[in-house]
Amino acid sequence: MEKKNDSVKVIEFVKKYAMVIVLALVVAFFAISTGGTILLPINISNIISQNAYVFVLATGMLLCILTGGNIDLSVGSVVCFVGAVGATLMVNAKVEWPIAVIIMFAIGTLIGATQAFWIAYVRIPPFIVTLAGMLIYRGLSNVVLEGLTIPIADKVGFVKFFGGGADCYVPGPVFRIDTPTPDDPEKFITFNITCLIVGFLAVALFLVLQILGRYKRLKKGYEVEKPAPWIVKMVLISAVLIAVTVLLSMYKGIPTVLIIVMVVIIIYTYITSNTTFGRYFYAVGGNEKATRLSGIDTNRTYFLAYMNMGFLAALAGMITIARMTSAQPQYGQNYEMDAIASCFIGGASAYGGIGTVPGAIIGATLMGVINLGMLILGVDQNMQKVVKGLVLLAAVIFDVVSKRGFKLLAKN
Numbered sequence: 079m080e081k082k083n084d085s086v087k088v089i090e091f092v093k094k095y096a097m098v099i100v101l102a103l104v105v106a107f108f109a110i111s112t113g114g115t116i117l118l119p120i121n122i123s124n125i126i127s128q129n130a131y132v133f134v135l136a137t138g139m140l141l142c143i144l145t146g147g148n149i150d151l152s153v154g155s156v157v158c159f160v161g162a163v164g165a166t167l168m169v170n171a172k173v174e175w176p177i178a179v180i181i182m183f184a185i186g187t188l189i190g191a192t193q194a195f196w197i198a199y200v201r202i203p204p205f206i207v208t209l210a211g212m213l214i215y216r217g218l219s220n221v222v223l224e225g226l227t228i229p230i231a232d233k234v235g236f237v238k239f240f241g242g243g244a245d246c247y248v249p250g251p252v253f254r255i256d257t258p259t260p261d262d263p264e265k266f267i268t269f270n271i272t273c274l275i276v277g278f279l280a281v282a283l284f285l286v287l288q289i290l291g292r293y294k295r296l297k298k299g300y301e302v303e304k305p306a307p308w309i310v311k312m313v314l315i316s317a318v319l320i321a322v323t324v325l326l327s328m329y330k331g332i333p334t335v336l337i338i339v340m341v342v343i344i345i346y347t348y349i350t351s352n353t354t355f356g357r358y359f360y361a362v363g364g365n366e367k368a369t370r371l372s373g374i375d376t377n378r379t380y381f382l383a384y385m386n387m388g389f390l391a392a393l394a395g396m397i398t399i400a401r402m403t404s405a406q407p408q409y410g411q412n413y414e415m416d417a418i419a420s421c422f423i424g425g426a427s428a429y430g431g432i433g434t435v436p437g438a439i440i441g442a443t444l445m446g447v448i449n450l451g452m453l454i455l456g457v458d459q460n461m462q463k464v465v466k467g468l469v470l471l472a473a474v475i476f477d478v479v480s481k482r483g484f485k486l487l488a489k490n
Contacts, residue, residue, distance in 0.1 A: 096476060097424055097425055097440050097441060100444065101443060101444045101447070104444060105117075108447060111455060115454050116450060118325075119328040120329050122322060122326060122329070123329045125443070126336050126339075129443070130335040130336070130338070130339050131394040131397050132413075132417060132420055132442040132446065133342070133343065133442050134339065134390050134393050134397065135153055135157075135394050135417035136438040136442045137342055138387040138390035139153070139387065139414075139417040139420075140421050140426055140433050140434075140438045141359050143363075143427075144360055144363045144426070144430055144432075145359055145379060146363045148197075148205075148383075149205070149418050150204065151208040151211070151212045152208040152209075152212045152215060153387060153391045154216075154415075155213070155214070155216040155219065156215050156388060156392070157395040158215065158216065158405075158408075158409045158410035159189075159222070160182050160185055160186045160392045160396070161182075161396070161405045161410070162218075162219045162222040162223045162405045163222055164178050164395065165223075165230050165399055165405030166223070166228060168236065169229070175235050175236035178236070179236070182392050186388045186390075189215070190384055190391070191384075191385040193207050193211050193388065194380065194383070197380055197381075198379075198380035198384070199381070204384070212414070219407050220407045223406070225407060227404050227406045229404045230399060231404070240334070240335065240397050241333055241334040241338065242397075245330075246333060248273070248276075248334065250271050251271045252268045252269060252270050252271060253271060255267050269324075270326070270327040270330065274323060274327045276323075276332060277322070277327070281320055281323075284316070285312060285316060292308070335401070342390070346435050347435040347436060350434065358374055358379045359379060360431050360432075361431075362374075362379050362380070362430075362431075363430025363431030363432070365431075416445060419466065419469075420438050421433060422441070422474050422477070424438040424439065424444075425440075425441070427477055428477055448462075452465065
């Protein structure tokens, strides 16, 4: 009996931390195969900046998936369309960028609300509605841009605010440590003090919140994780956060876009984990009929999930054109696939009702590490797509198979 209990515990541990383990192994693999190049400060910063749009879109896509494994195929086109409208307003119509940002948010939210209406209240399958949206807004993007590129590099305020350009980092004083070598007697390493202070304060805040949360659960008599594994987990997470902080400080500091991403992650993590409204998404995905009978407006839950997706797609559109310092008809292609893959790789269930925002972020980070690692190794772009597809398939297979006790074949 004890052996059986031990095996169950092992299975539960693997299910809970599978993607974290995989991420650690993938990072280790690329660190070895690239000779440590992927762990250079500039590459850590690049992973954050280049995948900021994925973090934002994956957070919104998670809410759609929670409602029953539903997805939004239109987000890439919406990103492109919102970016096209914003660039046109700022450059051609000479609209001030804060007003353009408000208009872009309004357009994205309106698009999300329109699609949400057909999905939630008319009950047209999300796949069909968002597939139509993918075609409509990709076409409208070309119409708005007239097939041309609109540069926005001169819109310094917008570009810097949304993390584009070469100098979009939180400014701060630096100090240096001399590390002379025989080949380079003047060699030194610089550290951004602001980045270090913010990073260490974030780690401290994280630990305080985790300790208070555990104390409250114990006080209320809820079941909590055993002390030893919980302490090990806190130490490992803190160590990773500190390592990332130090590496970022050795480059240029905190990327501006990281602040936007962290605000999104914190808000949506709180909503899904600590609010009644956030639990509705899980309830609908777990059993929609039972949820409806309990008095919850399931149509409203669907509506808010897809309207929110439009809102976050608008934000991702701003991040995209700021990073590229231009708007083009091709932007946003396959963005929806990156967001969907990040959610499923991060532990979201293909059937809905299961998944977390941190899990989606881990999935997005894993995809970002794989992309950058293969790029450094010079892997052909077509093979990169093959690898990403296999990773996604493996994640979904793991989810489905683990639900039936790791039995590969389903019963009739």
